[in-house]
Amino acid sequence: MNIQEIRSQFPILSEKIHGKPLVYFDNGATTQKPSSVIQRINDYYAKENANIHRGVHTLSQEATSAYENARTTIQQYLGAKESHEILFTKGTTDSINLVAFSFGELLTAEDEIIISAMEHHSNIVPWQMLCERKGCKLRIIPMNENGELALDQFETILSAKTKLVAVTHISNALGTVNDVKHIIDKAHKVGAKVLIDGAQSIQHIQVNVQELDCDFYAFSGHKLFGPTGIGVLYGKEEILNSMPPYQGGGDMIKEVTLEKTTYNELPHKFEAGTPNIAGGIGLGAAFEFLNSLDMEAVLQHEQELLDYATEALSKIEGIQFYGRAKNKTSVISFLIEGTHPYDVGTLLDKMGIAVRTGHHCTQPIMDQFCIPGTIRASFAFYNTKEEIDIFIKALERIIPMLKD
CATH class of the missing domain: 3.40.640.10 (Type I PLP-dependent aspartate aminotransferase-like (Major domain))
Incomplete structure (x- = not known):
């Protein structure tokens, strides 16, 4: 897949949020639209x-x-x-x-x-x-x-x-x-x-x-x-x-x-x-x-994003993942000890990164895990590993601020 060529077909991906390039990881809520x-x-x-x-x-x-x-x-x-x-x-x-x-x-x-x-x-x-x-x-x-x-x-x-x-x-x-x-x-x-x-x-x-x-x-x-x-x-x-x-x-x-x-x-x-x-x-x-897409290539790319992000996030101290099924797709729900998901999501937004926080209209799931909600990053085929790197660096900057 030529990810950059695909990204060029989605006008909003060139937008800036708070002066930062948009990193859109809220695809589970809604996806962006191609020019066509x-x-x-x-x-x-x-x-x-x-x-x-x-x-x-x-x-x-x-x-x-x-x-x-x-x-x-x-x-x-x-x-x-x-x-x-x-x-x-x-x-x-x-x-x-x-x-x-x-x-x-x-x-x-x-x-x-x-x-x-x-x-x-x-x-x-x-x-x-x-x-x-x-x-x-x-x-x-x-x-x-x-x-x-x-x-x-x-x-x-x-x-x-x-x-x-x-x-x-x-x-x-x-x-x-x-x-x-x-x-x-x-x-x-x-x-x-x-x-x-x-x-x-x-x-x-x-x-x-x-x-x-x-x-x-x-x-x-x-x-x-x-x-x-x-x-x-x-x-x-x-x-x-x-x-x-x-x-x-x-x-x-x-x-x-x-x-x-x-x-x-x-x-x-x-x-x-x-x-x-x-x-x-x-x-x-x-x-x-x-x-127009090769759906097998889409699935492979999204799996690579999931694996890459999961490995990078797992190195963050105090992180807890929710959803460890053997067969899963490009969604990561997590919490970070000592922080509130709403605060994390708000500060990520200031850095141009869109994630979803809350119970995601699945309150019984959150009740089973005895948590009020999670931070959710959900990927689409137009996302990249470079965006995940930006996401990780942002979290590494945010977490000490919230724990102080």
Whole structure:
């Protein structure tokens, strides 16, 4: 990979923060956008702006084609069987809530849902709300001290009562890569469906939903170099057809009378109202950018960054890492004895270095480790070892200041 050539495509990486070159290590929260994505969104508003699916005029037809072509691009990237299995949503949270409501309407008080102890709040709260609404039981896959799921215990709580298993592919707080294929296969043996939270995975590893055989796969555009406010829910056609709509309104209907409404076919059945057209087109451009990369080289480079940073950080006195899974991606969560993560993050910002501090919307993980939060450095393929060196030198300067 020519990292400098790739970096040149991301305008913000040339910016300065407090007079210092930006070192952006908060990719787990959101990624930066290449010029091709920014330009594609601008071109839509400048040259194609119109509502879609409803107009016979030229602009509407062009906008509709661009939006649906983006859906096809994403379908092909994910290896989905049909383009109408790709639903545009506002993001991962919206996708999960869609399933929690629509699939949840098929459940009864006798049913059980399984999640894990390392989930983001967006893959916890919707299921808690569903259980309160329908009387279902929520069961939890435990996590060990290394930040790995106890899959042997997963098999003990899995039963014929289990109707859905919802787990993260990669932990946003710990970087753990879960064996979701094993989870899917085991769940299917008892007739349960599986939702995978792919918010932290699709930008790091190649995902093929048919090979995984997952029933749902959810992710956000802004975490994979695309716009905010747009995301995707992949769902198997037969399951989506069995589910009632999540919202009512324009485009999701086939026929409306004052007495009764019949619903549209997929994917429109779950896409009520005027969608985020620019976001969908921009997300398609982000996937076109990903198609230009060698994902094996991306994974290798990010693994090298992870190893390099972990080794360098381990030399800092008093450091404690959280998330020591054997299989993990480019996320490092840590604390430094005698310092508060917020103070470290604030001083790093003064040096132009962006990291995330806090519980990362994974409060149950922090509760298990009996800590309020961590400092998290999360890398993308446009990051470099030179940036990690700057990061380490900054920490070496900051830590004595905070301990005095």
